[in-house]
Amino acid sequence: MSRLWLMAALATLLAACDQNMDVQPRYGEYSRAPLFRGSVLRRPPVNTVARDALEREKVATTKPALTPELLARGRERFGIFCSPCHGGGGDGNGIIVQRGMPRPTSYHSDRLLAADDQYFFDVITNGHGAMYSYAARVPPRDRWAIAAYIRALQLSRHASLDDVPPEERAKLESAP
Structure with a gap:
């Protein structure tokens, strides 16, 4: 008989627990908080670091090695994010400019030919002039890839014969 009472008490407790979990007090993100002065959203404590912030900072400050895969990724990302304004060749004559934008x-x-890769990374991250920040849209590794592709675009127009490796230069000079 005591076993029956124990099972009935346990069933009652479980039923009460379920109801409490279904109907809980909840506040909207920007609503007034009864326990705090101001909004429900609270500022994080001083010196708090987001879970992935250290890894993102490491990727943002470490320039990856230049590889064909990095350039291919940079070309793809440049075509998506940069070419509407800067154009496919980087001349600054994209489709947006043709429609009346600055x-x-x-x-x-000359100024951008002399700029370092970090400058391009920072402009993509923070924006510059009429260009807004792409930090939320382009991950740090892709920003480095775009910067590498911009360098390839610049080199494609401003390379000299001295920039070509000797074995490749011999092939170019011997070609009819």
Whole structure:
């Protein structure tokens, strides 16, 4: 008989637990908080680090090695995010410019030819002039890939014969 009472008490407790889990007090993100002054959203404590912030910072500060895969990824990402304004060749004459938006600086200008890769990474991250930040849209590794592809675009227009490796230069000079 005591076993029956124990099972009935346990069933009652479980039923009460389920009801409490279905109907819980909840606040909207921007609603007033009864326990705090202001919004339900609270500022994180000082010196708090997001879960993946250290890894993202490491990727953002470490320039990857230049590989064909990195350049291919940079070309793909450049075509998606950069070419509408900067154009496919980096001249600053993309489709958006042809529709009346301000013209961005050509990647082939002297100022941008002298800029380092970190400058391009920072502009993609923070924006510059009329260009807004792409930090939320383009991961750090892809920003480095785009910067590498911009360098390839610049080199394609401003390379000299001295930039070609000796074995390749011999092939070019012997060609009819």
